[in-house]
Amino acid sequence: MGKMKNEKYNIQELLQRDVYVNDKKVGTIVGERHHPNEARVRSMRIQVESDVADEYMRKPAELAPLPKELVHSIRNDGTVKLSKSMRELQRRWRNTVRIDEKLYAPDEMLDRAVLDNQGREIGVITKLFKIKRTYKGVIVKTRLGIQNDFAVEDELRIPITAFSRTRERLDEVVLSRTFEKVLQLPSYISINEINEE
Numbered sequence: 128m129g130k131m132k133n134e135k136y137n138i139q140e141l142l143q144r145d146v147y148v149n150d151k152k153v154g155t156i157v158g159e160r161h162h163p164n165e166a167r168v169r170s171m172r173i174q175v176e177s178d179v180a181d182e183y184m185r186k187p188a189e190l191a192p193l194p195k196e197l198v199h200s201i202r203n204d205g206t207v208k209l210s211k212s213m214r215e216l217q218r219r220w221r222n223t224v225r226i227d228e229k230l231y232a233p234d235e236m237l238d239r240a241v242l243d244n245q246g247r248e249i250g251v252i253t254k255l256f257k258i259k260r261t262y263k264g265v266i267v268k269t270r271l272g273i274q275n276d277f278a279v280e281d282e283l284r285i286p287i288t289a290f291s292r293t294r295e296r297l298d299e300v301v302l303s304r305t306f307e308k309v310l311q312l313p314s315y316i317s318i319n320e321i322n323e324e
Contacts, residue, residue: 136198138171146173146193146207153179153216156193156207160235161298170194170232183217186225192232194219224255224262226300227292233262240299241267241285243306249273249285252300256284263287264318277310286314 138159146153154175162168170192180187197219199210209216223230233255241249250269255262264286269279289312291303302309309315 135195136201140201141171141198141207144201144205144207146209147202148209148211148213148216151179151213152176153209153213154191154193157190158295161296162238167234167238169196169234179213183213184220184230188225188228188230191220191230192223192235194232222262224265224287226287226290229293231293236265236300238298239293240297241265241302242299243302243309244291244304247273247306249302249306250283253282258318258321273306277306279310284315284318285309286312286318288314 138156141156142158144156146156154173157172157174159171160168173191173193175184175189175191177187177189180189180191184191193209193216197209197211197215199208202208219232220230223232224236225231236252236255239252241252243249248270250267250273252265253268254266256264256266258264264284267283267285269281269283273279274281285302289302289304289309290300293300
């Protein structure tokens with residue numbers, strides 16, 4: 128007897144399970160973001176089958192988010208059934224950011240600490256923003272020490288391209304260079320000059 132579809136599944140129950148849309152294997156659930164406020168995290172991490180990534184992503188990525196609300200049920204064979212079509216998953220994957228060849232949903236980015244490549248904490252991500260319907264950057268609430276040392280505002284825009292990786296366990300996202308160098312990037316300068324949509 129399976130669970131009712133509206134019950135929430137615990138991530139531990141879903142780990143390492145294969146995910147299907149009808150007969151198509153989408154990938155395997157590999158975990159979720161470690162965040163003190165569980166309710167903020169609405170996506171699980173999924174390792175995506177390469178043929179699915181090739182067909183349904185703009186640029187194939189091995190790891191991507193799976194929105195929890197799309198989990199319909201666990202089938203008798205132990206696989207996870209999704210409630211929506213591949214097209215819906217494709218739509219969600221378009222609405223992500225790419226860091227280190229992996230896709231992240233907005234809910235996986237919010238509240239993360241931003242560090243430069245020397246481990247200096249710059250601030251915390253409070254928002255993502257789009258240019259021409261694509262996420263191009265994050266808004267970071269900067270630490271007081273950073274504001275004083277670099278004469279920057281309490282909120283800054285940082286381009287997604289300036290990030291090199293995420294650190295899942297510590298819930299951090301790491302810049303590819305020192306903060307000083309980030310401030311000199313053409314992408315940083317232009318993104319802070321334009322107006323949001």
